[in-house]
Amino acid sequence: MNLLSIQSHVAYGHVGNAAAAFPLQRLGAEVWPVHTVQFSNHTGYGAWRGQVFSADLVSDVVTGIEERGVLGACDGVLSGYMGDAAIGEAILAAVAKAKTANPRAQYCCDPVIGDVGRGIFVRPGIPEFMRERAIKSADVITPNQFELEYLSGAETRTLQAALQAVESVHRAGPKTILVTSLHVEDTPKDCVDLLVSGSDGKHRLRTPLLDISVNGAGDAIAALFFFHLLKTNSSAEALSNAASSIFGLMKRTKEAGSREILLIAAQEEFVNPSQRFRANRI
Numbered sequence: 001m002n003l004l005s006i007q008s009h010v011a012y013g014h015v016g017n018a019a020a021a022f023p024l025q026r027l028g029a030e031v032w033p034v035h036t037v038q039f040s041n042h043t044g045y046g047a048w049r050g051q052v053f054s055a056d057l058v059s060d061v062v063t064g065i066e067e068r069g070v071l072g073a074c075d076g077v078l079s080g081y082m083g084d085a086a087i088g089e090a091i092l093a094a095v096a097k098a099k100t101a102n103p104r105a106q107y108c109c110d111p112v113i114g115d116v117g118r119g120i121f122v123r124p125g126i127p128e129f130m131r132e133r134a135i136k137s138a139d140v141i142t143p144n145q146f147e148l149e150y151l152s153g154a155e156t157r158t159l160q161a162a163l164q165a166v167e168s169v170h171r172a173g174p175k176t177i178l179v180t181s182l183h184v185e186d187t188p189k190d191c192v193d194l195l196v197s198g199s200d201g202k203h204r205l206r207t208p209l210l211d212i213s214v215n216g217a218g219d220a221i222a223a224l225f226f227f228h229l230l231k232t233n234s235s236a237e238a239l240s241n242a243a244s245s246i247f248g249l250m251k252r253t254k255e256a257g258s259r260e261i262l263l264i265a266a267q268e269e270f271v272n273p274s275q276r277f278r279a280n281r282i
Contacts, residue, residue, distance in 0.1 A: 001029040001230060002073050004065070004098060006058065006091050007080030007110075007219070009035035011050075013260040015042040016080055019216035020223035022263055023245070026270045027227055032074075034061050034094075036083045042215045055086040062094040071101035078226055079134075080110045080219050085125040092137050106230065109138035109174075110222040116146045116183075136173040140229065142222040143169075144181045159184045159204070163282070166197045175199065176235050178225050180218055194243050196279065198235030203279035205239050207247045212254040216261045221246045224270070236279040244273035251275075 003024060008016030017033040024031050036058060039050035065071065077095045082088045095107045111130040114120040120127055131151050135141050141151075149156055151172075152165035162184055166177050176198040187193050187206070194205045221242050228238035248269035253262045268274075 001075050001227065002032065002070075003029050003076050003078055003227070004032045004034065004062075004074050004094065005078045005080075005223070006034045006036060006062075006094060007078070008037040008039070008083065009033070010039045010041050010048075012041045013216070014220075014263045015216040016219055019219040019261065019263065020078065020080070022267070023220055023270045024223050024227055026267050027224075029227055032065060034058060034065075036081065036087050036091075044215050052083040053087070055084075055090040058087055058090040059093060062090070062097065066097055066101075071098050074098045074102055074105050076106045076108060076226060076230055078108045078110070078223060080222065081112045081122070082126060082129075084123050085129040088126070088129045088134060092133065095137060106139040106226075107137060108140040108142065108222065108226040108229075109134050110142045110219065111135060111147050111151065112218075113143075113147045113150055115144055116181075119146075120150075135169065138174045140176040140178070140226060141169070141174045142178045142180055142218075142225060144218065145179060145183065148177075148179050156182070157185060159186060159282070162195060163197075163202065166195065166202070170197065176229060178222075178235070178239065180221055194239060194279075195282075196235045196239045198229075200234050200236055202282040203236040203239060204282055205243050205277050205279040207243060207277050210247075210250050210254050212250060214250075214253060214259060214261050216263075217246055217250060220249070220261065220263070236281070239279045240277060241273075243279075244276050245269045247277065248274045 156162040179195040224242035252266040
């Protein structure tokens with residue numbers, strides 16, 4: 001499997017491509033990473049160095065890959081944090097090139113906009129780009145609950161409301177939607193739900209809620225889910241595999257008291273999760 005991954009990158013720690021590429025490689029995928037930013041570390045530290053790359057640079061790198069004549073072997077494009085809306089347009093152009101070369105290629109967009117408790121944390125113009133452009137071009141999207149509400153324009157306090165919001169976003173284009181974190185009225189306080197809707201129906205998966213706050217888990221689960229979806233063609237199986245791996249990763253990270261996800265130390269979780277969670281049909 002060959003995946004073109006266009007998202008942010010950090011030298012220290014694991015977010016963006018630094019969180020997505022290695023798990024995919026550990027599972028056997030060939031990853032072609034294109035960075036939208038190069039930072040010293042993720043912005044959660046409050047201080048960082050580096051820069052957001054231009055849309056022209058992103059396009060230039062993709063053109064170079066195209067000139068190698070390999071885009072026909074690209075099975076999918078994955079995107080995450082975009083930096084600015086112009087980079088988003090460069091990503092959609094890359095998706096168009098990949099799909100022209102291989103009509104079976106799929107596009108997975110992690111619509112990074114914000115989060116519950118933090119609100120919108122990306123640059124102006126990006127939320128609108130995600131809602132009006134990106135998700136309409138995506139085959140797969142992986143929003144969190146806050147992003148699902150933004151994209152659908154509806155609150156999701158109940159499971160039924162969340163399902164209606166998912167259906168609303170489906171109508172915009174994406175065939176498969178993974179909601180990576182969901183707390184509704186019937187979610188126990190010590191648990192977190194994940195919800196997926198795809199060609200094989202709607203499924204919910206519940207895991208214990210770990211008392212940990214680190215960056216990069218969302219980037220990793222989007223990559224893992226996309227990989228397993230392409231491999232199995234089952235959104236339920238992809239959810240089970242991805243969620244089990246991420247839970248194991250986060251548990252190891254919590255036990256170590258690390259501020260960065262232990263992507264390398266816990267790499268066995270990607271191929272053989274220590275605890276399996278199953279998705280249940282709704």
